[in-house]
Amino acid sequence: MPSRSGMTIGELSRRTGVKPTTIRFYESVGMMPQPPRSEGDRRLYEAEHLERLTFIKHGRELGFEMDAIRALLDLAVKPNTPCDTADRIAREHLAEVEAKLVRLGALRDELARMVASCATGKVATCRIIETLADHGRCAHAEH
Amino acid sequence: MPSRSGMTIGELSRRTGVKPTTIRFYESVGMMPQPPRSEGDRRLYEAEHLERLTFIKHGRELGFEMDAIRALLDLAVKPNTPCDTADRIAREHLAEVEAKLVRLGALRDELARMVASCATGKVATCRIIETLADHGRCAHAEH
DNA sequence: GTGCATCCTCCAGTGACTGGAGGAGCAAGC
DNA sequence: GCTTGCTCCTCCAGTCACTGGAGGATGCAC
Structure with a gap:
């Protein structure tokens, strides 16, 4: 055909x-x-x-x-x-994806916290700016 | 100083x-x-x-x-x-991040399924290749 | 004074596309 | 037959957020 x-x-x-x-x-x-x-x-x-x-x-x-x-x-x-190679590629990728999920989850919590604590006041008291500027106040995992 | x-x-x-x-x-x-x-x-x-x-x-x-x-x-x-703008930016980003989390979660499940079902046999019967090649067998959400 | 690390600028490359310029092909309607 | 409008063609430059190399200057310790 x-x-x-x-x-x-x-x-x-x-x-x-x-x-x-x-x-x-x-x-x-x-x-x-x-x-x-x-x-x-x-x-x-x-x-x-x-x-x-x-x-x-x-x-x-x-x-x-x-x-x-x-x-x-x-x-x-x-x-x-044999499909060992395909398996390895997928496995490696899975590991990466899982790591990313953890990171992204922490990120969402941080952002949610930031948005929740912004009392729509002035920037001077806005936690969004603070959270980004100040390391100490940061709940993010990897520092 | x-x-x-x-x-x-x-x-x-x-x-x-x-x-x-x-x-x-x-x-x-x-x-x-x-x-x-x-x-x-x-x-x-x-x-x-x-x-x-x-x-x-x-x-x-x-x-x-x-x-x-x-x-x-x-x-x-x-x-x-006023920090409305900062709030808006963070809020928008939060929405994006949450969408991304959902996507990535589905992806992890799909990958885990792929890896689990690869019986380390030949490529001919390997689900990883199948899953990628065949739309019907795909559990991924967005098609 | 002699290494060696660090710094400088400039420029090209990365991944995975995207979009525009400028032109040709094609199918339908008049 | 002609026009309209869509799709297609190639080529090339741009996107984002960097990264790395070439080729040279500086700074500092021994």
Whole structure:
């Protein structure tokens, strides 16, 4: 079954939610292959491109860096290698995400505290400014 | 009480944990003032610079964008204005942070699920690759 | 006076895009 | 056939918040 038509970059964009400029960018950095072109020099994409772009998009949404996604894509196309590498990449990323969650949680508490204690008075007594200026008054974990 | 000596950029760096290059960068974009120089053209910082840089650093750690910090710094130096603006900035940021926390939590769950379900077999049966490739199998909230 | 650390400026690079200029292709309506 | 308006093309510059290197000057201890 040969490809009947292929979709334009706009259609691929609509189906994946990735902007045309970004798709072209992915092509330019080798994350997406150069697709065949129409007579009028337009990119024509097939289902395989849709899949690959979905993979990339999903990876980016999960916060993977492009290098990590590249590695995962390499693995994805040779299905008989053991998946230790994919596992390691995901595990490392999970650790990072968990650390970030802790940080961000502390951050939210600090901000909530700041907002709550601002009695909408003058800046001179505003805790938001104080909290940022004064280290001693800071409830943030990492100093 | 006039300033006795002033510290070098290296010392300021050590005390704040902000790299010299970054301090110079902050100066170049107007976030930090141009400090007086020594005879040998070195930057000499005083306590006020330490405070301001701490303010900036703290703001960045809390995830404020540089424009927001600039706005807060402007407020901080004129203490008689009402702090509605500072309050608004913090409130907006708090909302963003809370949204981010939710997203990141979902992400962690997804990643944990991915890692847990990888039976260290072959890539062909590895859920990490699957999860990234296949939209249907995805537990992630935003599609 | 001789190392060596620190400092200086300037400039280019990073990641992951984004947007604009300037032009060509294409489909629909008149 | 012609015009309108959208999509597409390439190329290039800009974004944010830094980071790092080149090439040279300064400062200080031994």
